[in-house]
Amino acid sequence: MTNDVVDIGKGEPDFHTPEHIKRAGHAAIDQNFTKYTPQPGIPELREAIAWKFEVENGIHVSQQQVVVSCGGKHAVDNALRVLVRPGDEVLIVSPFWFAYPEQVRLCGGVPVPVVAREENGYLPDPAAVRGAVTSRSRVLIINSPNNPTGAVYPRDLLRDLAGIAVERDLAVLADEVYEKILFDGAEHVSIASLDSRIAARTVTVNSVSKTHAMTGWRIGYAALPGTLADRVTAVQSVTISAPSAISQRAALAAFNGDQDHVARMAQAYAERRRYVLERIDRMTALSTYPCLGTFYCLVSVSPLLGRAVNGVAIGNADVFAERLQREARVRVVSGVGFGAPKHIRISFAVGMDTLIEGLDRLEQFVTRCVME
Numbered sequence: 001m002t003n004d005v006v007d008i009g010k011g012e013p014d015f016h017t018p019e020h021i022k023r024a025g026h027a028a029i030d031q032n033f034t035k036y037t038p039q040p041g042i043p044e045l046r047e048a049i050a051w052k053f054e055v056e057n058g059i060h061v062s063q064q065q066v067v068v069s070c071g072g073k074h075a076v077d078n079a080l081r082v083l084v085r086p087g088d089e090v091l092i093v094s095p096f097w098f099a100y101p102e103q104v105r106l107c108g109g110v111p112v113p114v115v116a117r118e119e120n121g122y123l124p125d126p127a128a129v130r131g132a133v134t135s136r137s138r139v140l141i142i143n144s145p146n147n148p149t150g151a152v153y154p155r156d157l158l159r160d161l162a163g164i165a166v167e168r169d170l171a172v173l174a175d176e177v178y179e180k181i182l183f184d185g186a187e188h189v190s191i192a193s194l195d196s197r198i199a200a201r202t203v204t205v206n207s208v209s210k211t212h213a214m215t216g217w218r219i220g221y222a223a224l225p226g227t228l229a230d231r232v233t234a235v236q237s238v239t240i241s242a243p244s245a246i247s248q249r250a251a252l253a254a255f256n257g258d259q260d261h262v263a264r265m266a267q268a269y270a271e272r273r274r275y276v277l278e279r280i281d282r283m284t285a286l287s288t289y290p291c292l293g294t295f296y297c298l299v300s301v302s303p304l305l306g307r308a309v310n311g312v313a314i315g316n317a318d319v320f321a322e323r324l325q326r327e328a329r330v331r332v333v334s335g336v337g338f339g340a341p342k343h344i345r346i347s348f349a350v351g352m353d354t355l356i357e358g359l360d361r362l363e364q365f366v367t368r369c370v371m372e
């Protein structure tokens, strides 16, 4: 059976890995660079990453404070393993990337969502963050640009959050994997760049996945203050030994080589984003707060909840997404797993033809929901 589902839910760039990066991977194989590497990564890659943190993010770390992992997801997991003890509370700004709460639970921690409201552009209210801190709070996870909301945290907000972290002795886990995908002049600021006090308690996670269209290579990395890099290396030594040698060589080419593809992809996302926002704007039953970063748009389906399609009541975004796929052959991602049960996430990391067809079908489905 042919798969006639139009997928506008994808969480990875539709672009191929740039040629010079692929060539570095080929060369690694040809040169038999196929053995285990040092556990925290090859020195030249750690050095390139330390330099990148310094120059692009204003984060001052030595090569020894950088650990290379199997993707940003693995880097988050590593950090939580060394930061969280059973019973510790981890504050997570909600809506959140679905993996964080589960990763916290795997460490025996307790995820504590702090709601960032749509009317505030999905930016967390510092007073709400402060109010959620208890004597068990240990870590604050922030993700800017944010998946799934597309919110980009301004410098002043980060300053407020840094103040709370310092005052209440919290570690901060800053996930910055979408840092290069920004719109309408939004600026990416790394919280660890603000001052030395916040830098000393922040783990900054990043990855080559989204920036360089390298999701399948599985390379992420983190800047880890104090002794954390040694502790993460100790964890890595018993969990994975080291990331793939071949992928590390490819990642090295991503850092040291031509960067044109980064802006080219961001430009394509910007054009598609404009189109998505226009289309959503015209669908009166749907609404969205314009994303300022990432390739996602979190769309409220709230007015449609409680309605029915073909006799099936749409109770939440899970049912909406399921019905949409079954009836209209469009895949989006339900917001339920992101802590947004009245929203769906649309991705514009797909070609324009796919986007047009997907949004046409979504519009027809929404019209049906409204009519029935």
Ligand SMILES: Cc1ncc(COP(=O)(O)O)c(C=O)c1O
Residues within 6 Å of the ligand: 011, 070, 071, 072, 073, 074, 097, 143, 146, 147, 175, 177, 206, 207, 208, 209, 210, 215, 219, 220
């Ligand atoms: C917010 C966020 N962090 C981290 C990741 C992990 O990316 P990767 O493990 O591919 O580097 C993702 C992937 O979707 C993400 O959305």
